[in-house]
Amino acid sequence: MIIAFALAAAVLFGSGAYLLLKRDLVRMVAGIMLISQAAVLTIIASSLNRGQAVIHVGPDDDPSDPLPQALALTALVIGLATVALLLAMVHRVVVVFRTSEQDALAATEAEVEARLERKRQADREEVEGVEGAKEDDAEAIEHEELGRVR
């Protein structure tokens, strides 16, 4: 069973990753959903024991491991919140930019990129001060001084 759970979780995760790389924002959301399903499945599969439901456990019962279940509950609910928020964001993006394709959004990205480039240029100028310091050693032995010696 272990390998079956691992395989299912891996396919969920791999497909999720594949969808994340898609250009369409809706498919990216679907990818995130699949990845969170993979996480929940992994948590549940990590139960130390699989038996009866852990409700009114008697002394002779063989109950399931309750801890992963509690964690899975948390993961499911958080997953729901995440996806809802993502879908709302996609909706907003589509309303504002009239597209859910990344390529079309790239124009906006380019604008941001240009701004970043300007900032980076400023950083580089700071570093380039190193080069300015180079002249110091060469001039350290003064020409004047050489003249005086001769």
Place this chain on the structure above:
Amino acid sequence: MALDRGRAARDEAAPAPRLTPDWPGWVACATAAVGFFACLVGWLAGGDGFSVPWAPSLDLHLSFRLDGLGAIYGLLATGIGALVFAYGTRYMTLHLEHERRGAVERWRFWPWMLLFAMAMVGLATAQDLVLVFVFFDLTAVCSYYLIGFDRSDSKARTSAVMALLVTVVSAVAMLIGAVLLYAAYGTFAIPELIERVGPSETTTVAAALIAVAALAKSAQVPLHFWLPRAMAAPTPVSAYLHSAAMVAAGVLVIGRVHRLLERSELVMTGLLVIGALSIVVGGVLALRRDRLKQVLAYSTISQYGYMVLLYGMGSSTSNGAAAFYVMAHAVAKSALFMTAGAVTMATGEDRLSKLGGLGRRMPVLAVASAVAAASLAALPLTIGFFKDELFFAAAWEEGSVTTVLAVVAAALTLAYIGRFWVTLFLGAEKGQVTERSVVMVAPVAFLAAVTVVGGLVTEPFARLAASAGEVTAGRPVEVDPGYHLELSPENLMAIAAWTLGGLLLAAPRLTTVLSRTLARAGDLFGPRRGYEAMLHGLDRASAGVHGLEVRDLRSSIAAVLVPAGLLVGLAFAATPTDGAFALGHVSGADWVILPLLGLITVVTLVIARSRSRLAIALALSVVGFALAAVYALIGAPDVALVAVMVETMLALVFVAALARLPQEEPDEDRGSVVRKKRRRRDVVAGSIAGLAAFVTVWGFLSKPAAESVSDDHIRLAPEAHGGDVVTAIVADFRGLDTLVEITVLLVAVIGVATLMRRGKTW
């Protein structure tokens, strides 16, 4: 230079505002003086230590001991510190006035100076390798802020970064060495390590790493280039950094862990070679520098080369001599630096070629610095004479190569420091003396007095050096300096050195050619080139990675996924896989779960391939409900119920969202070459991600924990008034988690509401 600029500004504009007396500086000075007497009393009382647990789980202790070695460096850091700080009160006031900076700038200076002194005392007394590392880096951080004090000057900023990078990056080597030793011998405590460590490959590597950190700190070739640059700092910083702090820290660490280094022949030979190289390179380059502080900076490289060489010899004589040398050098060098600063402040010039004949105008400073220079050049009646006597004795003991080297070294020292003093104070008068300050001359005079006293009464200094040498060598060490009027090897070597030094001093053309050739060679092939290339390369690489990462959303995701995948792969490669994977058994309800998991797999692949968004939404629901069925079958009804509810809601939300989204645009370039290539790449990436997840999850599931808190939860559930254990866990045992979860949910709801209502919350 900033100083010239400030001066020019003062000349043409209205006089600079006068600053109030520098009381933060005097507080720092008083603190250092108190520290000096505390160190002195502590050492005279026999020196004691203490050790308290710091991080017991990591076996770290805050252990300090004021032994001989700690006492020397502690006394230097506080004693020289007090004098330099006193000097600095005047220097910094003038400096700030020239630069038209307010008195508040003092608060960017004195706290760092004081922390610098404290870090040095901590380093001197620390007995734990990790503690040594912490203080070692603390001095580097202080030096960064102090060297870059004139932060409007780009030269000061780059110098500060250079000093920080060279010393801190190499200090990491020390930490690695410490961890290596800990892994092999189970302790960070230096005294215990010295007991336990034997010669082995690990020892050699660890010792070499620690030595690299120490040598970079002591500005030894080839990592010396940061030190002359660090002269961009205000002069009190330079004086302190060169004599009693920072640079001294490297030699201090070598003295502290010398018995570890001794276990490796290779490291000791390395010390010898690097010490010798530093002596020659520093000495030759110092011969013809024009800026006052540059002469002294290269002299420092050369002088610490002496000490590294002495430690590399490794005999009892040389260990004691090294400790004595540190003291004598610190006194002389700090006095000379303060001289340079006083001259520059008085005349506004910082070049030898623009200065001369100051002896008649600043007689006290001239005499005091003459004593300091004589001490550095090891002339009799100064404490410096004995540092060279001990050095010569150790070199003679070691062999003929070191003997010749010692004479050459001493000759170089005499030549460059002689030129420095003669050019500055004798000859034709050059430069205008506009500023006179008693506070800036008194510390130099005091140090000169100490130098002369040390030249007449050597006993206390020798005792301190012997006690430090004993700590270094681990056996009693004789340090017995004195004047012997006989033809001993030491005296002959001294006479040879003076003669040779005098000749060098009298042949400026030869030294100019020599020094200039070496400086040119250093500029062309020197290590600084490597440092700059490295810095630029790293900068370019960083900009490249950054550009790649922010290019678009895809590359941002790749920037997370690819490194994560690489790390998983590395971890997988590094972990033994023998028996790490188990297939598991199939029984009972599992026969129903298996086809469900198969269904999930198939539908998931369909989702990945699907072209229609609606199909994706529906298939996602299939996956979700199938998973809910799986949860129901393995005895998790709570999870199954929640999953059904969540899936229902998600399906509705998804379909609702699709309804509000515009129609999917028909793909014009479907089937184009670019598309196909991209698609293939995505498939490969997805497969790799899936494979990594498979390996990780399989390995993780194959090794279940031996015990868990689940049994306690089941046992305690009735007490929490819960028949359903899972409910009890969610609502009670992990109630705080649930609270946070509800908060997350709330935040998400607010987010969704805001987004749907275009930024209007209500």
